[in-house]
Amino acid sequence: MSERLPCQTPGCTGSILPATALKTGGICMPCQQRKLAEERQAYIEQNRKEVNRYAGIHDPVEILTMLHSPRKPDPLIKEVPYPRTAQELYHGLTEEERGRMESYAVHLLEEEDIDQAETVLVSLLCFTDTRLGPGLEMLLHTGNYAPAILFKDADAQVRDRLIAQVESDPVNRNLLLLALAWIGDEEVVRLFAAWRQSPPEWASALYIAPEMYAREAGWELDAGGGKRQLYHPECYPFLVSREDTLEAPGAPAAVQMLQTGTHACPWCGGALTVLFDYDLQHPQVRFMELPGKRLRIAACMHCNCYGTVYMKADLEGGYAWSEYNVVPGYLPDNTGGALAFNTWHVMQLSEQPAGTYESAYWVLEAPASQIGGHPAWIQDADYPACPCCAQTMTFAAQADMGQVAEDEGIYYAFLCRECLITAVNYQQT
Numbered sequence: 001m002s003e004r005l006p007c008q009t010p011g012c013t014g015s016i017l018p019a020t021a022l023k024t025g026g027i028c029m030p031c032q033q034r035k036l037a038e039e040r041q042a043y044i045e046q047n048r049k050e051v052n053r054y055a056g057i058h059d060p061v062e063i064l065t066m067l068h069s070p071r072k073p074d075p076l077i078k079e080v081p082y083p084r085t086a087q088e089l090y091h092g093l094t095e096e097e098r099g100r101m102e103s104y105a106v107h108l109l110e111e112e113d114i115d116q117a118e119t120v121l122v123s124l125l126c127f128t129d130t131r132l133g134p135g136l137e138m139l140l141h142t143g144n145y146a147p148a149i150l151f152k153d154a155d156a157q158v159r160d161r162l163i164a165q166v167e168s169d170p171v172n173r174n175l176l177l178l179a180l181a182w183i184g185d186e187e188v189v190r191l192f193a194a195w196r197q198s199p200p201e202w203a204s205a206l207y208i209a210p211e212m213y214a215r216e217a218g219w220e221l222d223a224g225g226g227k228r229q230l231y232h233p234e235c236y237p238f239l240v241s242r243e244d245t246l247e248a249p250g251a252p253a254a255v256q257m258l259q260t261g262t263h264a265c266p267w268c269g270g271a272l273t274v275l276f277d278y279d280l281q282h283p284q285v286r287f288m289e290l291p292g293k294r295l296r297i298a299a300c301m302h303c304n305c306y307g308t309v310y311m312k313a314d315l316e317g318g319y320a321w322s323e324y325n326v327v328p329g330y331l332p333d334n335t336g337g338a339l340a341f342n343t344w345h346v347m348q349l350s351e352q353p354a355g356t357y358e359s360a361y362w363v364l365e366a367p368a369s370q371i372g373g374h375p376a377w378i379q380d381a382d383y384p385a386c387p388c389c390a391q392t393m394t395f396a397a398q399a400d401m402g403q404v405a406e407d408e409g410i411y412y413a414f415l416c417r418e419c420l421i422t423a424v425n426y427q428q429t
């Protein structure tokens with residue numbers, strides 16, 4: 001057995017065989033590997049080239065197709081990111097350009113690049129409210145029924161194909177019911193009401209009654225079998241306000257987001273947060289059709305992560321912990337203390353309306369803080385029932401923590417206007 005030699009790296013306590021020392025110049029293998037990695041890194045840094053593959057390209061359709069097909073990262077290439085988001089580019093598309101994007105999605109479906117095709121089609125639908133034609137046709141042709149929101153404005157012909165198929169296709173039944181819910185026209189409402197009256201044979205194999213799929217598309221059947229919408233079509237986004245624009249507040253916004261409340265949470269002792277503070281006299285929130293002065297929707301940012309929290313509100317800005325609240329089965333101690341508000345971004349309600357479905361498909365990761373519009377469910381739709389009258393509560397607003405702080409998840413706020421009870425729940429991935 002040969003004698004081991006100490007590694008020559010200063011401070012290293014490793015020892016090596018003479019044969020290894022010959023190969024490495026006297027250092028141990030871990031030191032050798034570190035040295036090689038450092039050399040490689042230095043080489044990359046010296047030789048890395050900045051590449052702007054968008055330089056000289058002005059066609060938004062071409063830019064979007066490039067954004068939708070990212071290249072494999074190459075350590076020797078530093079890509080200059082495109083200065084605008086895909087969402088911003090979609091907003092600016094002309095009708096002709098939207099048509100070209102849809103054709104591109106059809107091409108992707110032919111190539112069986114389903115994920116990218118879906119992203120393009122959902123972006124067209126949510127960001128530009130395009131009425132899909134060939135894209136939808138191709139989805140049906142290739143047997144793709146998800147995401148169901150793509151069927152939102154589908155015509156009677158597509159609807160009738162889905163209605164026929166839902167009876168005969170148990171494998172896709174779940175997706176077909178979701179697609180029908182998104183179509184949600186008079187015929188679908190009639191069909192769902194008929195199913196509620198006398199459930200089809202296949203209904204027993206579903207987790208929920210077939211008519212309950214309507215919730216995923218933001219509506220439900222009322223007692224008489226009519227359609228009851230669970231959100232407001234009017235929608236205004238909150239924008240992250242840059243520090244340097246804070247000095248010029250202008251007129252007070254219609255809704256302020258995330259203010260420290262005056263009451264303490266009876267469950268954890270932390271301060272309640274007023275998630276949304278509405279100036280009910282402001283023209284921007286007239287669509288709520290609420291008389292009075294102020295509506296404050298409060299929550300406990302901690303406890304709300306574990307269950308729904310209800311508040312009794314009035315229309316003068318008052319709010320109180322509701323007697324209907326039930327302690328969640330699992331509720332860890334609030335060790336975080338008071339949330340560090342000063343590290344949060346300031347959120348400013350935009351005066352420019354956004355599309356109703358702008359953030360409805362959460363997977364697009366569009367910023368989602370907003371009042372009105374369709375909620376951005378991360379999990380299944382979860383409209384709370386009013387604990388007082390049992391009516392499903394209407395979605396009012398949502399706070400996307402990814403925009404607000406280095407955080408994740410979305411807080412969703414609801415209102416029962418008859419009982420003046422608010423509810424807040426929370427979802428994350």
Ligand SMILES: [Zn+2]
Nearest residue numbers: 007012028031
């Ligand atoms: Zn060593």
Ligand SMILES: [Zn+2]
Nearest residue numbers: 265268300303
């Ligand atoms: Zn609490």
Ligand SMILES: [Zn+2]
Nearest residue numbers: 386389416419
């Ligand atoms: Zn109620």
